[in-house]
Amino acid sequence: MIVYDFVRPSGLDHVSQLLASNPGRSKLIAGGTDLLVQLREESEALKSIELVIDLSALAHELATVKEEDDALVIGALVTHDMGERHPLIRREFPHLSAACASVGSPQIRHLGTLGGGVCNGSPAADPVPALISCDTDVLIHGTKETRSQPLLDFCARIGKDALADDEFVTGFRVKKLARSAKTAFVKLGRRKALAVSRLNVAVVVISDGADRIESARLAPGCIFRVPGRVTAAEQYLTGKAVSREAFAEAGEIVAHEMIERTGYRWSTPYKEIAVKAIVADALCHATGLEVF
Amino acid sequence: MSQFDKIAVSFNLNGKDISVRTLPHRRLIDLLREDLHLVGTKEGCGVGECGACTVIVDGKAVASCMMLAGQVEGKRVVTIEGAGLEDGTLDPVQQAVLDHLAIQCGFCTPGFVMSAKALIDENPNATLPEIRRAISGNLCRCTGYEQLAQAIYQAAQIAAEELDKKNQAVTG
Numbered sequence: 502m503i504v505y506d507f508v509r510p511s512g513l514d515h516v517s518q519l520l521a522s523n524p525g526r527s528k529l530i531a532g533g534t535d536l537l538v539q540l541r542e543e544s545e546a547l548k549s550i551e552l553v554i555d556l557s558a559l560a561h562e563l564a565t566v567k568e569e570d571d572a573l574v575i576g577a578l579v580t581h582d583m584g585e586r587h588p589l590i591r592r593e594f595p596h597l598s599a600a601c602a603s604v605g606s607p608q609i610r611h612l613g614t615l616g617g618g619v620c621n622g623s624p625a626a627d628p629v630p631a632l633i634s635c636d637t638d639v640l641i642h643g644t645k646e647t648r649s650q651p652l653l654d655f656c657a658r659i660g661k662d663a664l665a666d667d668e669f670v671t672g673f674r675v676k677k678l679a680r681s682a683k684t685a686f687v688k689l690g691r692r693k694a695l696a697v698s699r700l701n702v703a704v705v706v707i708s709d710g711a712d713r714i715e716s717a718r719l720a721p722g723c724i725f726r727v728p729g730r731v732t733a734a735e736q737y738l739t740g741k742a743v744s745r746e747a748f749a750e751a752g753e754i755v756a757h758e759m760i761e762r763t764g765y766r767w768s769t770p771y772k773e774i775a776v777k778a779i780v781a782d783a784l785c786h787a788t789g790l791e792v793f
Numbered sequence: 794m795s796q797f798d799k800i801a802v803s804f805n806l807n808g809k810d811i812s813v814r815t816l817p818h819r820r821l822i823d824l825l826r827e828d829l830h831l832v833g834t835k836e837g838c839g840v841g842e843c844g845a846c847t848v849i850v851d852g853k854a855v856a857s858c859m860m861l862a863g864q865v866e867g868k869r870v871v872t873i874e875g876a877g878l879e880d881g882t883l884d885p886v887q888q889a890v891l892d893h894l895a896i897q898c899g900f901c902t903p904g905f906v907m908s909a910k911a912l913i914d915e916n917p918n919a920t921l922p923e924i925r926r927a928i929s930g931n932l933c934r935c936t937g938y939e940q941l942a943q944a945i946y947q948a949a950q951i952a953a954e955e956l957d958k959k960n961q962a963v964t965g
Contacts, residue, residue, distance in 0.1 A: 502818070503818070504795040504796070504797060504816070504817075504818045505797065505817060505818050506797040506798075506817050507797075507800055507817035507818070507861060507863045509863060509866060530861060530864070532859075533859050533860055533861065533864070534841055534856075534859050537820065537840075537841070537858065537859050537860075537861070538840045538841065538859075540818075541839055541840060553817070553818075553861065555861070555863060555864055557864055558864075558866070582853070605841070605930070606841075606842075606844065606929055606930020606931075607854055607908065607911075607926070607927055607929065607930050608841065608844060608847055608854050608855050608856040608859070608908070608930045609841055609856065609859070609930065611850075611853040611854060611855045612855050612856065612859055612860065
């Protein structure tokens with residue numbers, strides 16, 4: 502059994518001080534729904550842990566959703582349950598709300614947090630593609646400075662050099678979408694509750710009044726090593742009329758890119774067909790077309 | 794034994810403010826079962842997937858195997874032992890589970906009751922689909938889901954009627 506000390510920090514600076522003075526020996530706990538599983542499994546990466554710092558003690562500061570001029574600032578400790586229900590998130594990013602609603606079970610959604618989900622770095626995390634499909638910056642607190650970093654860059658560097666020893670994530674600044682933007686999140690899991698996504702995708706579609714696509718964002722989850730968008734499919738859709746045929750082709754492009762980036766694996770014959778379908782479904786959902 | 798000293802945790806448990814000292818790596822379920830001998834809360838999977846260990850923390854159903862004991866500092870925790878009234882009256886969910894014979898082996902029952910109670914306390918007008926979603930994180934190995942859903946629906950209706958009566962008494 503892995504044993505460790507437990508501390509409730511008094512504020513953001515205290516967290517950074519604790520992290521800085523215990524490099525490689527400390528771990529933050531937010532909702533705990535990933536960490537406690539990894540501790541129980543005696544994960545190799547956690548064997549050197551001597552201190553667990555309870556970030557959830559700072560919920561009053563970090564479990565908040567605030568509106569800035571052109572963005573929402575979503576605190577790292579906003580739970581999946583809050584993400585699903587919060588009126589500002591529902592209004593601005595309905596696909597993020599839907600992604601949060603599809604996580605785990607009520608008991609997990611009441612504990613698990615958006616910040617924890619991003620920092621855990623699982624390619625199957627449901628809210629991550631929704632955040633990636635928007636312009637999202639990660640807000641980072643350290644002893645010397647607070648800074649922000651685009652989520653795409655951050656995700657590519659998780660587990661490497663995304664954060665200095667004294668730094669941790671306090672939240673996300675998510676730029677509001679254009680008024681005409683339509684969004685959707687679609688997930689494929691083995692069953693409705695408690696299933697980790699096999700595949701998921703978040704889409705944002707901006708079209709003019711005449712149903713011509715001005716721009717699109719496609720962020721599939723689970724299929725790449727690090728979360729990302731598929732710009733080839735986004736470019737293909739730009740300027741096209743909203744149609745099932747165009748959406749099916751976008752699905753083809755995403756499936757092609759999956760194989761390009763990750764190679765042909767044992768699961769590819771299934772995933773190739775499934776990813777085409779969920780991308781097309783999500784685009785249909787977003788734009789109000791009948792799903793395939 | 795841990796080389797780390799015990800930590801102090803103060804919280805409200807089943808309506809009473811308590812302070813305990815426990816090992817820093819203890820989970821909430823360990824604190825409840827091992828330290829406080831409240832063994833009504835069951836541990837099934839230990840990884841947050843079965844719902845047997847469900848308790849209510851600050852009004853929300855959570856998996857007590859997914860929280861460290863120290864994380865309940867200052868919070869309100871309700872376990873199955875605190876679901877009913879002190880005089881022994883059962884919570885409407887508990888009574889409905891008995892009335893509908895919605896028990897087989899009983900291991901999952903405390904978890905189901907706490908998930909359902911958290912829902913009904915928040916929303917007595919819960920619909921059957923809302924009830925099914927609220928217990929979607931609870932597994933019953935004996936597969937008695939239909940009886941449980943019906944029992945919880947009845948408990949919700951009773952709670953909603955009582956709330957109506959109370960509201961009428963206030964406005965009348």
